[in-house]
Structures are given as C-alpha cells and as structure tokens.
Amino acid sequence: INVISSRPTDDFAGFFDIKTGSYGRLNARANLSLPIQPGVLAAKLAAGTRNASGFGDRPLVGDRMGGEGTDALQAQLRWTPGGDFEALLSADYTHVNSNLSVNHVEVFGSPPLVQLHNALAVPLRPFHTVDMGPYGDQYFSTDPYDSNGTGSNAMDIEIWGISLVLDWTIGPVAVKSITAYRNLDQLIGIDPDGSPEPFIDETDRIDQKQLSQE
Numbered sequence: 001i002n003v004i005s006s007r008p009t010d011d012f013a014g015f016f017d018i019k020t021g022s023y024g025r026l027n028a029r030a031n032l033s034l035p036i037q038p039g040v041l042a043a044k045l046a047a048g049t050r051n052a053s054g055f056g057d058r059p060l061v062g063d064r065m066g067g068e069g070t071d072a073l074q075a076q077l078r079w080t081p082g083g084d085f086e087a088l089l090s091a092d093y094t095h096v097n098s099n100l101s102v103n104h105v106e107v108f109g110s111p112p113l114v115q116l117h118n119a120l121a122v123p124l125r126p127f128h129t130v131d132m133g134p135y136g137d138q139y140f141s142t143d144p145y146d147s148n149g150t151g152s153n154a155m156d157i158e159i160w161g162i163s164l165v166l167d168w169t170i171g172p173v174a175v176k177s178i179t180a181y182r183n184l185d186q187l188i189g190i191d192p193d194g195s196p197e198p199f200i201d202e203t204d205r206i207d208q209k210q211l212s213q214e
Contacts, residue, residue: 007088008042008078010035024053040081046074056102056145060196063153065145067099084169089162096157104144105194108137117199139195151201152189159184178214 014032019025029048036043049071056065074092110118118134139148161182168175186206193200 005046005074005076005090006044008033008035008044008076010038010042021052023055024051026051040079042078044074044076044078046072048072054099054102056104056147057143058147058149058153060148061150061153063099065099065102065147065153069097071095086167088165088167090165091160091162093160094157095159096155098155100153100155100188100190102145102147103149103190103192103194104141104147105139105192108135108140108194110136114199117197121197133197135193135195135197135199139197141194147191147194148196149191149194150196151191151193151198152203153191154187154189156187157185176214178212180210180212182208182210184208184210 011033012035014030016030017028019027027048027050029046031044031046033044034042050068051070052066052068054064054067057063058065072092072094075090077089079087079089114135118136121134141148159182161180163178163180166175166177184206185208187203189201189203191201
C-alpha cells in the first residue's frame with residue numbers, strides 16, 4: 001500500500017470532523033491548506049486523535065484492555081519559485097499510548113512446558129524472589145472480555161520524521177532528490193497467559209533511526 005498525501009495548494013481549504021461512541025470513544029481530525037504567497041509558497045497542517053477506554057478488563061490489577069490513545073500531527077511547506085523548480089518540506093509526529101488488544105485464554109492445556117513449570121514452581125520457590133505457583137484452569141474466566149493476567153499491558157510508540165523533496169526540470173532532463181529521516185521508539189508489553197503467574201510475560205523494545213537519500 002502506497003499512501004501519498006495531497007500537497008499544499010493555492011486554495012484555502014480545510015475540514016474538521018469528530019466522532020464519539022461507546023467506551024469513551026472520541027476521534028477527531030482537522031486539515032488546513034493555507035496559501036502564504038500565492039503561486040510561490042503554500043502550507044498544509046493536519047492533526048488527528050483517536051481515543052477509547054477499552055472494552056476488556058483485568059480484574060486482578062484493575063486496568064483495561066483494548067484502550068486506544070493516538071495523537072498525530074503533520075505539516076508541509078511547498079515552495080515553487082518558478083523555473084520548473086519545486087521544494088516540498090514535510091514533517092510528521094505520532095504518539096500512541098494504548099493498552100494491548102483484548103486477550104482471553106479459552107483452554108488451559110498441559111503441554112510439556114506447562115507440566116515442567118508446575119512441577120518446579122513450588123519446590124524452587126525458596127531459591128528465588130518470583131512468586132510462582134501452578135498454572136492451570138483455576139485462572140479461567142467465563143467472561144470472554146476478562147483476563148486474569150497481571151503482567152505487561154501497554155503499547156507506547158513515538159514516531160517522528162522529516163523529509164525534503166526537490167524537483168527540478170531542465171529541458172528534457174528531470175532531476176529529483178528525496179532526503180528523509182525517521183525515528184521510532186516503541187515499547188510493547190503483553191501478558192497472554194491469562195494468569196498472574198509469570199509464565200508468558202513479553203516486553204519488546206524497538207529503537208530505530210533511519211536516514212535515506214534517493
């Protein structure tokens with residue numbers, strides 16, 4: 001999928017919309033295209049937010065699953081001084097602060113790894129500081145939107161970037177340069193085992209910086 005944002009134009013235009021719904025749902029978007037110097041310089045600003053409280057519960061810790069909190073900003077500046085030359089400067093920022101999607105364990109089986117955990121959990125307790133007990137269907141919840149997990153339940157993502165696109169046409173020759181930088185800082189934690197036992201408690205961290213030139 002290749003998504004191409006519309007560029008700033010000499011026409012003054014904009015829109016705004018807002019949506020509300022169950023579970024604290026509140027979404028809003030706004031876009032403004034602004035001619036600064038007609039025929040030479042134009043700008044565009046866009047912003048959006050998506051928010052919801054989530055529809056899943058973790059009663060042992062009192063938090064929610066499936067919540068959403070996302071804010072995004074984008075700005076563009078287009079310069080067309082003439083002579084078949086155009087420069088487009090773009091910047092964007094997105095922050096996601098949400099809970100993980102609703103997860104619910106339907107069947108607590110006894111594969112070899114679970115059997116090993118249950119055999120060693122209690123005997124080894126005096127030798128470590130982790131409160132471990134047997135893992136099994138005592139943690140089953142009849143509510144498909146409830147989980148007895150107590151581990152990580154977060155998605156914190158920060159993404160921002162900036163790019164400069166230069167287009168220059170000289171007779172039959174067209175020259176184009178694309179310079180871009182993007183930064184990603186992501187932390188995701190999930191506890192899919194549906195229990196307070198530290199059986200599966202996953203935390204993933206990504207810190208990425210990328211510079212490109214075409």
